[in-house]
């Protein structure tokens with residue numbers, strides 16, 4: 255699947271595919287930016303030359319943050335594509351997603367991010383710090 259042809263199928267209707275079947279090079283920034291509207295809460299970051307998706311959440315309690323990560327872990331296993339669970343703080347969590355085998359972003363990363371955003375975890379996360 256070529257990244258120059260970004261399909262219009264919604265990310266959440268897609269499934270991650272094994273990385274070894276993917277194109278050999280990371281998605282370029284223009285292609286990444288066409289997908290960002292479907293994951294509006296995420297940031298596109300350049301980490302020492304590697305483009306990644308990053309998002310943070312405010313959590314209601316430390317252990318709820320950990321519970322959130324466990325739910326994300328279950329999603330990742332079912333998708334066969336895994337986030338970097340960067341941080342569980344006393345009131346916040348941070349996740350980064352990139353395709354390690356490719357050394358950058360592939361559509362898998364956006365599918366996973368979109369599916370994380372669809373998880374029903376409202377009881378674990380604050381919509382805003384004052385919640």
Ligand SMILES: C[C@H](O)[C@H](O)[C@H]1CNC2=NC(N)=NC(=O)C2=N1
Pocket residue numbers: 271272273274334335336337351352353354355356
């Ligand atoms: C074969 C299977 O696709 C690979 O082992 C997967 C597993 N999960 C993965 N997750 C991420 N983020 N990057 C990878 O390169 C990766 N490789």
